[in-house]
Amino acid sequence: MSRALLDTLMTAPYVARFGVRLEVKGTELTGVLPFDNDLVGNPLIPALHGGAVGAFLEIVASGSLLLSQPLQKLPKPIDVAIDYLRPARAQDVYARAIVARSGRRVANVRAEAWQGRTDAPVATLHGHFLITPESSDPAPVQR
Amino acid sequence: MDDDIQHRLDTIAPLIVDGSPHAVALGFRIDRLTPGKAAMSAPYSEALIGDPETGTLHGGVITALLDHVCGMAAFGGLGARDTPATLDLRIDYMRPAKPGQDIHAEAECLKSHGLVAFVRATAHDGDIADPVAIAQAAFMITRASKAAQERTMKAMRGEHPL
Numbered sequence: 148m149s150r151a152l153l154d155t156l157m158t159a160p161y162v163a164r165f166g167v168r169l170e171v172k173g174t175e176l177t178g179v180l181p182f183d184n185d186l187v188g189n190p191l192i193p194a195l196h197g198g199a200v201g202a203f204l205e206i207v208a209s210g211s212l213l214l215s216q217p218l219q220k221l222p223k224p225i226d227v228a229i230d231y232l233r234p235a236r237a238q239d240v241y242a243r244a245i246v247a248r249s250g251r252r253v254a255n256v257r258a259e260a261w262q263g264r265t266d267a268p269v270a271t272l273h274g275h276f277l278i279t280p281e282s283s284d285p286a287p288v289q290r
Numbered sequence: 291m292d293d294d295i296q297h298r299l300d301t302i303a304p305l306i307v308d309g310s311p312h313a314v315a316l317g318f319r320i321d322r323l324t325p326g327k328a329a330m331s332a333p334y335s336e337a338l339i340g341d342p343e344t345g346t347l348h349g350g351v352i353t354a355l356l357d358h359v360c361g362m363a364a365f366g367g368l369g370a371r372d373t374p375a376t377l378d379l380r381i382d383y384m385r386p387a388k389p390g391q392d393i394h395a396e397a398e399c400l401k402s403h404g405l406v407a408f409v410r411a412t413a414h415d416g417d418i419a420d421p422v423a424i425a426q427a428a429f430m431i432t433r434a435s436k437a438a439q440e441r442t443m444k445a446m447r448g449e450h451p452l
Contacts, residue, residue, distance in 0.1 A: 160339045161348030185315035188358075189373060191438035196312035197361075197376040198354020205349055221341060224349055228380040234434050 149213040152221055156209055167203060169210045176214050178207035180240040180260075187237065195235035197270075200260055204229065204242055204272035208256040211244035217281040222254065227274035235269040238262050244272075254278050295325040298370040306362060313358055316351055320362075325370070326399035328362035330355060333392045345389035352393060356381060356411050356425040359397040364407035364429035367399025372439045374407060374429035381425045391415035393422065405431040 156162065157169060165186065168179040180186070180203045188196025205224055212222045244258035258272040306320050307313045307330075316338065321329040332338075332347070332355045340348025357379055364374045387393055396418065397411035406428060413423045 155342065159342055159348060160337050161350055162340070164337055165350075184311050187311040188313070189310065189435075189438065191373075191441060192434050194375075194434070196310065196354055196357070197379065198350065198357040199312050201353040201357065201379060202348065202350025205353065223386075224381075224383050226380070226382045227353075228378065229353075229376075230378045231376045234375065234432075 149216070149218045152218060153210060153213045156206065156213065156221055161202075162206055165199065165203075167206055169207070171214060174214070176207070176211050176243065178203060178210060178242040178244075180242070182237055182239050192234055193237045195237070195240065197229070197231055197235075200231075200235050200240060200270050201227070201229045201272065203240060204244075204258045204260055204270060205274070207242040207260075208244045208258045208272060208274055208276065211246055211258070212249070212254050212256060212276060212278060215246050216249060219279040219281055222276035222278050225253070225275040225277055227272055230271045231269070232271065233267065233269045235260070236262060240269065241265075249278065249280075251280060252277065292325050295366060295370045299323045299325065299366055302370070306358075310358070312354060316354055318355060318358060321394070323362060323366065326363055326367040326402075327397065328359050328366065329394065329396045330359040330362070331392050331394045334390050344386065346386045347389075347393065349383060352383070352387065352395075352413050352423050353379075353381060355393060355395045356397075356413055356423065357427070359395040360409040360411050360425060360427040361429060363397035363399040363409045363411070364402070364427075367402040367407045367409070368405075368429075368431060372431040373435045374405075375432045375435050377406075377428040377430050379425060379427040381423055383423050384421050387415050387422045394418075397425075 242260040
């Protein structure tokens with residue numbers, strides 16, 4: 148676990164601005180995105196902004212990587228693919244992530260967000276993150 | 291045909307940011323809007339930093355900007371009548387955005403037919419040849435978005451309030 152980096156992640160102005168919380172129980176991490184009108188993308192449906200839900204999934208994915216192992220730096224997303232399965236309604240959103248594989252440089256993470264029912268996800272994310280494990284060799288010098 | 295679409299885009303343009311609380315919260319601006327193409331920007335803001343050590347904007351700002359600008363290109367590409375919903379959004383983060391720089395995003399609807407549109411977008415911080423991120427997305431006009439659009443049109447004609 149990288150406790151100090153988890154704090155850095157959660158106190159970053161953007162993350163604090165939108166009130167994201169991470170609830171850790173043992174080795175399991177659940178992210179909470181409390182409903183706020185500033186998260187609404189389309190008030191006519193009303194639905195949360197796809198970008199807000201995507202960003203929340205990225206934060207939970209990073210948090211899960213930090214919880215699962217000691218890292219020297221915050222994970223950096225390389226790529227993410229987000230599927231939007233249902234409109235995210237004007238309610239709190241929850242998310243959990245699974246670290247599918249974590250190597251010396253790259254981690255592969257899947258995350259899922261839901262609202263009322265865990266079996267009715269609103270969005271899923273699959274992403275690769277650049278990581279710097281504490282035990283890894285220093286990055287090769289760039290010439 | 292394109293003139294009709296352009297007219298509808300011009301009519302709706304003021305609502306594209308102002309009608310979306312999240313876009314307002316992130317300070318988005320609309321730069322250009324033509325049928326099937328859209329350009330928007332996100333101003334640099336210390337309140338939206340993702341890594342306090344480097345001062346770069348949070349990836350979420352870029353995610354939201356790319357989603358929004360792709361949605362606008364899809365909206366125009368589909369005839370500018372119904373607001374499409376994002377089916378999927380794939381983003382490659384090519385490099386960190388430079389601290390202090392605004393992010394600009396340009397999207398193009400590559401193909402649309404019926405209810406589905408395919409869009410590609412690039413986000414950069416000054417030089418489009420050196421992108422911060424690129425995105426590819428698919429959008430679809432759904433029942434929920436169609437119903438919302440009908441309510442808007444009725445309200446705009448003054449038939450009933452929203």
